[in-house]
Amino acid sequence: MSTIAPSSTRTAPAVTWDVDDGIATVVLDLKSQPVNVISRAVKDEFLACFAALGDDARVRAVAFFSGKADNFIAGADIEEFVKLGSAAEAERLAADGQEMLEGVARFPKPIAVGIHGACLGGGFEFALACHYRVATDHPKTQIGLPEVQLGILPAAGGCQRLPRLVGARAGLDMILAGKTERAAKAFRLGMVDELVPPAILAEITLAAARRMAGGWRPRRKRPGGFVGFLLDGNPLGRRLVFRMARKQVLERTAGNYPAPPAALEAVAYGLRHGMAEGLRREAQLFGQLAVTDVSRKLVQIFFATNQLKKDPGVANAPPAVRVHRLGIIGSGFMGSGIAGTAVAQAEVDVRMKDADLGRVAQGTLAARAILDDRLKRRRITKYEYARLVALLSGSDTYAGFGRAELTIEAVFEDLAVKQEVLREVAQVLPQDGVFASNTSTIPITRIAEAAHDPERVIGMHFFSPVAKMPLLEVIPGARTSPQTISTAVAFGRRLGKTVIVVQDSPGFWVNRILAPYPNEVGHLLAEGASIEDIDSMAVRFGFPVGQVTLLDEVGLDVAVKVAGVMQEAYGDHIIPAPGSGLAALVKAGRLGRKSGRGFYIYKGGKKRGVDESVYGLLGVHPNGGPRPAEILQRLLLGMVNEAARALGEGVVRNPRDGDIGAIFGFGFPPFRGGPLRYADDLGAERVVADLERLAERHGVRFTPCEVLQEHARQGTKFYS
Ligand code: 3HC
Numbered sequence: 001m002s003t004i005a006p007s008s009t010r011t012a013p014a015v016t017w018d019v020d021d022g023i024a025t026v027v028l029d030l031k032s033q034p035v036n037v038i039s040r041a042v043k044d045e046f047l048a049c050f051a052a053l054g055d056d057a058r059v060r061a062v063a064f065f066s067g068k069a070d071n072f073i074a075g076a077d078i079e080e081f082v083k084l085g086s087a088a089e090a091e092r093l094a095a096d097g098q099e100m101l102e103g104v105a106r107f108p109k110p111i112a113v114g115i116h117g118a119c120l121g122g123g124f125e126f127a128l129a130c131h132y133r134v135a136t137d138h139p140k141t142q143i144g145l146p147e148v149q150l151g152i153l154p155a156a157g158g159c160q161r162l163p164r165l166v167g168a169r170a171g172l173d174m175i176l177a178g179k180t181e182r183a184a185k186a187f188r189l190g191m192v193d194e195l196v197p198p199a200i201l202a203e204i205t206l207a208a209a210r211r212m213a214g215g216w217r218p219r220r221k222r223p224g225g226f227v228g229f230l231l232d233g234n235p236l237g238r239r240l241v242f243r244m245a246r247k248q249v250l251e252r253t254a255g256n257y258p259a260p261p262a263a264l265e266a267v268a269y270g271l272r273h274g275m276a277e278g279l280r281r282e283a284q285l286f287g288q289l290a291v292t293d294v295s296r297k298l299v300q301i302f303f304a305t306n307q308l309k310k311d312p313g314v315a316n317a318p319p320a321v322r323v324h325r326l327g328i329i330g331s332g333f334m335g336s337g338i339a340g341t342a343v344a345q346a347e348v349d350v351r352m353k354d355a356d357l358g359r360v361a362q363g364t365l366a367a368r369a370i371l372d373d374r375l376k377r378r379r380i381t382k383y384e385y386a387r388l389v390a391l392l393s394g395s396d397t398y399a400g401f402g403r404a405e406l407t408i409e410a411v412f413e414d415l416a417v418k419q420e421v422l423r424e425v426a427q428v429l430p431q432d433g434v435f436a437s438n439t440s441t442i443p444i445t446r447i448a449e450a451a452h453d454p455e456r457v458i459g460m461h462f463f464s465p466v467a468k469m470p471l472l473e474v475i476p477g478a479r480t481s482p483q484t485i486s487t488a489v490a491f492g493r494r495l496g497k498t499v500i501v502v503q504d505s506p507g508f509w510v511n512r513i514l515a516p517y518p519n520e521v522g523h524l525l526a527e528g529a530s531i532e533d534i535d536s537m538a539v540r541f542g543f544p545v546g547q548v549t550l551l552d553e554v555g556l557d558v559a560v561k562v563a564g565v566m567q568e569a570y571g572d573h574i575i576p577a578p579g580s581g582l583a584a585l586v587k588a589g590r591l592g593r594k595s596g597r598g599f600y601i602y603k604g605g606k607k608r609g610v611d612e613s614v615y616g617l618l619g620v621h622p623n624g625g626p627r628p629a630e631i632l633q634r635l636l637l638g639m640v641n642e643a644a645r646a647l648g649e650g651v652v653r654n655p656r657d658g659d660i661g662a663i664f665g666f667g668f669p670p671f672r673g674g675p676l677r678y679a680d681d682l683g684a685e686r687v688v689a690d691l692e693r694l695a696e697r698h699g700v701r702f703t704p705c706e707v708l709q710e711h712a713r714q715g716t717k718f719y720s
Pocket residue numbers: 034035037074075076077078079094097118120121122123125146147150153154155156158303306307309
């Protein structure tokens with residue numbers, strides 16, 4: 001085996017190789033790290049390795065693999081981006097990477113690459129520079145260019161090589177959305193040349209290297225057929241592709257994310273001016289993007305979510321109980337969503353229980369719809385679908401719950417009903433079975449009062465729709481045991497959720513910090529603001545939808561109920577506008593999207609315009625109202641103030657959890673880093689001054705909380 005002396009920071013070499021019968025088998029394995037990444041040091045080893053292979057007369061072709069069990073290369077080393085001091089330095093970093101991959105692409109001996117596991121960003125760009133790509137058909141093999149999700153662009157030639165390989169249309173589709181595809185789709189798109197089971201990856205890749213050593217070269221037909229040719233193969237079609245992509249990018253980013261438009265430019269520039277010029281532009285744009293505040297924030301979120309993935313949720317956590325069978329009580333909207341997600345993500349046996357068999361059947365169908373959707377989108381095969389569907393069962397009794405390590409209730413939001421099902425199911429649950437409640441407003445400690453064993457009762461607050469929403473709040477009650485916490489956290493993670501552990505207090509975290517937001521909408525409408533103005537300001541700030549639209553989506557009846565709980569708990573500072581407010585709309589049968597009418601009108605599932613008659617029902621008149629900047633300030637600072645207050649009360653364990661909760665729970669703009677990070681950016685002194693001014697004008701609901709005042713006094717931040 002040959003190696004290159006590793007850099008001083010590592011003890012073992014990352015790149016090793018053997019030569020046998022004219023073929024060099026190269027393996028990348030960063031021994032000290034869980035995944036392979038391309039750092040500066042690895043780049044040096046790559047360069048030295050290829051120089052040696054180039055000089056070695058025995059070597060006629062190269063077969064390249066990862067030494068990791070389930071990871072190919074996760075991309076360039078993101079840790080290095082954080083340290084970049086200037087755009088020029090970042091540009092140089094990209095140019096160095098490009099130069100190395102140009103060396104790979106022009107390497108005089110052909111290189112076949114065998115891909116198993118995540119092949120992302122710079123890792124895929126390396127594979128693109130190689131001459132033949134074989135990938136395993138394993139679900140862990142995910143291939144793509146996710147760079148724009150970090151606020152940068154593929155800068156090791158990805159913006160040039162991918163569109164040339166698969167056509168501008170498919171290439172842009174991947175790059176601009178930062179998509180990652182399973183291997184089967186990557187193969188269909190032409191991103192890889194061959195798809196094989198993991199057991200024969202090495203054999204097939206070596207065979208390809210051998211064939212190429214003998215002079216054979218792959219001949220690729222551009223995928224996409226005649227339409228592909230019309231759109232990608234001629235300048236007119238291409239112009240259309242770019243025009244459409246530009247429009248989509250603008251719609252999707254609303255001007256808040258500079259990376260997708262920059263990536264579009266890098267692709268367009270390269271196709272117009274050739275590879276070398278394209279690479280230059282790509283590196284230049286990378287340099288500009290890598291030092292933007294947006295990219296820094298997105299990278300912070302990447303690391304924060306990674307930290308959370310490893311956090312058991314409680315100090316000195318005992319090992320989580322592994323869940324094999326999940327019980328669900330209440331197979332309505334949320335129960336069926338949890339059931340379908342659990343089967344699809346964690347492949348556990350799910351047993352549902354509802355009041356009668358008709359509802360169980362409905363719930364099973366709704367749970368199965370999640371699997372139908374995955375089958376339709378080819379995320380699973382027909383065989384997997386059949387296997388997963390068979391994991392779902394239910395009845396109107398607790399039969400089967402005796403083996404459930406975890407049971408989640410999602411019955412009506414009523415303390416008595418929840419306590420009743422807890423008493424019933426406790427009689428059949430295994431001795432160490434955990435009971436979780438999906439309540440959105442009832443204290444877990446109250447529910448647990450009905451339990452013999454409150455140590456095993458906990459809250460698991462999912463968001464709707466369960467299959468899509470990425471956040472889960474786990475809420476220990478006063479007596480919940482550490483192992484119950486780690487079990488709930490670990491299972492939530494198996495469902496693919498980002499999990500934060502939250503204190504058992506009204507609204508938990510997400511609904512708590514959201515509370516001032518719809519409340520302020522009432523005040524703004526009363527002062528003559530229009531629904532469109534309120535929504536458009538929030539969207540301009542970067543929220544996926546405006547606050548009024550969000551109310552329609554959640555359901556006005558649900559919002560009224562939550563608002564009631566929040567006012568009861570925090571009435572000293574969450575003070576509603578005078579009048580009947582949302583309740584008047586609910587009384588008039590306007591429940592939001594689900595009833596076809598809320599603040600907006602919905603037809604055929606599509607949002608139409610504002611329902612002007614709402615103003616009359618609310619007793620308000622749009623007349624210009626407060627200035628747009630004030631609308632935004634009031635909506636945001638109320639939320640920031642509540643987030644700071646709740647953090648001070650220990651509702652979340654740290655600012656990281658709080659910000660991740662806001663981003664994944666209700667779409668706080670990721671590029672702003674979350675409400676607490678946003679407060680840090682503005683500076684506590686300014687936030688406090690603005691809140692004081694608002695409090696003078698609009699009352700105590702804006703009085704800055706003690707935590708913010710303390711930061712202002714001390715000149716400190718949430719993130720030190
Ligand atoms: N750079 C630095 N560290 C990375 C990394 C990267 N590209 N990818 C993963 N890591 C680290 C994680 O931070 C984590 O570190 P920790 O153990 O110290 O917390 C560790 O590797 C394991 O990662 P995960 O916990 O996320 O492992 P999973 O198995 O759950 O997921 C993965 C693996 C799918 C590869 C996921 O880590 C991932 O999506 N990584 C990022 C991929 C990415 O965005 N690549 C593009 C990088 S930018 C680039 O290539 C620019 C180029 O165009 C020039």
